[in-house]
Amino acid sequence: LAKTTQPISMDSYEGQEVNITCSHNNIATNDYITWYQQFPSQGPRFIIQGYKTKVTNEVASLFIPADRKSSTLSLPRVSLSDTAVYYCLVGDWTGGFKTIFGAGTRLFVKA
Amino acid sequence: ETGVTQSPTHLIKTRGQQVTLRCSSQSGHNTVSWYQQALGQGPQFIFQYYREEENGRGNFPPRFSGLQFPNYSSELNVNALELDDSALYLCASSLGTGPQNEQFFGPGTRLTVL
Numbered sequence: 158l159a160k161t162t163q164p165i166s167m168d169s170y171e172g173q174e175v176n177i178t179c180s181h182n183n184i185a186t187n188d189y190i191t192w193y194q195q196f197p198s199q200g201p202r203f204i205i206q207g208y209k210t211k212v213t214n215e216v217a218s219l220f221i222p223a224d225r226k227s228s229t230l231s232l233p234r235v236s237l238s239d240t241a242v243y244y245c246l247v248g249d250w251t252g253g254f255k256t257i258f259g260a261g262t263r264l265f266v267k268a
Numbered sequence: 269e270t271g272v273t274q275s276p277t278h279l280i281k282t283r284g285q286q287v288t289l290r291c292s293s294q295s296g297h298n299t300v301s302w303y304q305q306a307l308g309q310g311p312q313f314i315f316q317y318y319r320e321e322e323n324g325r326g327n328f329p330p331r332f333s334g335l336q337f338p339n340y341s342s343e344l345n346v347n348a349l350e351l352d353d354s355a356l357y358l359c360a361s362s363l364g365t366g367p368q369n370e371q372f373f374g375p376g377t378r379l380t381v382l
Contacts, residue, residue, distance in 0.1 A: 189368040200270070200358050200373025201311065244310055248367035254324030256301065256367050258310040 161245050161259035168265050175232045177262045179245035182226045190221060190228045191246040195261070201244060205230065232264075240266045270294060272361050272374035280380045281349050289344040289377045293361030299323070300342040301371060302334060303358040311358055317342055318365045346379075354381045 162180040169175045181190065189208050193201035205212060207219040207228070218231040232239060242261040249255050271294035281287050293300050299318045303311035313326035317336035331347040340361070346353055356378050360371035 191367060191370075193371075198375075200272075200360070200376055201371075202270075202373065203370045206368070206370065246367060254316065254365065255313045255326045256316075257313065258303075261310045 161247055161257060163243075163245060163259045163262045165260070166263040166265070168267065169235055170267050171236055172234050175235050175239075175264060175266075177230045177232075177243055177264070178227055179230070179259055180227045181245065181247050184225055184247050185250060188248045190219070190225075192217070192219065192228075192230045193244045193246060193258075195242045195244065201258075204243075235264075235266045237266050237268060240264060270372040270374065272359065272372050274357075274359055274374040274377050276377060277375070278378045278380075280382065282382050283349055283351060285349050285381075286345065286347045287349060287379060289346075289357050289359075289379070291342045291344070291359035291361075291374060293340045293342065293359075294372050297361035297363055297372070298340050299362045299365050299369070300336055300340065301360045301362070302342070302344045303360065304328070304353075305356040305358060305376070307355070314344065316365065323365050349381045351381050354379060 191206040192204045195201040205217045205219045212219045220229040244258045244261045273292045275290045301316040302314040305311045315325040316323045320336045333345045336342045356376040358376045360373045362369040362371045
């Protein structure tokens with residue numbers, strides 16, 4: 158059964174780079190790793206997705222090592238508005254398809 | 269704004285009752301997934317519908333059921349409500365099945381079971 162593990166919480170200061178790592182030891186060969194951001198009382202919002210190596214978009218970078226058993230979301234120069242919960246997501250095809258969200262990492266950005 | 273809408277916003281029910289939650293997917297999206305999110309936890313996958321058929325299901329009992337309509341909107345039905353069903357229910361639409369497809373989430377329906 159696919160499962161993801163993330164740190165429960167992280168603190169940072171404005172302007173710093175934040176790296177959040179997710180462990181997904183049982184990731185399927187054909188699966189992607191996706192990260193979502195969630196603010197209180199809102200649905201999660203897509204940040205970035207990757208299969209292997211490095212992916213970068215306008216808000217984040219995603220680093221995936223060759224064995225794909227973990228991934229690291231990198232947020233450059235965070236601001237107060239980046240205070241949120243960050244989830245990594247993988248798929249699971251055991252007994253039929255399902256998606257697996259981690260428990261999430263609560264990032265608190267301080268001034 | 270993702271274009272995914274859910275109704276109602278909030279709902280209060282008593283134990284044993286039945287509830288129906290509704291979701292309108294983003295235009296052009298043929299896949300809808302439903303999630304339950306308890307307070308302080310990550311979303312838990314309930315099931316996914318693709319072109320009106322259930323495509324996958326999480327670890328939820330049969331009293332959780334769903335429908336998808338020809339316009340790809342969807343309903344989540346929960347029978348015999350229990351106190352532990354109190355949660356935020358999220359729906360997400362996507363262009364296809366599988367986690368490689370970006371999911372667009374609605375704002376959720378907050379269900380309270382007394």
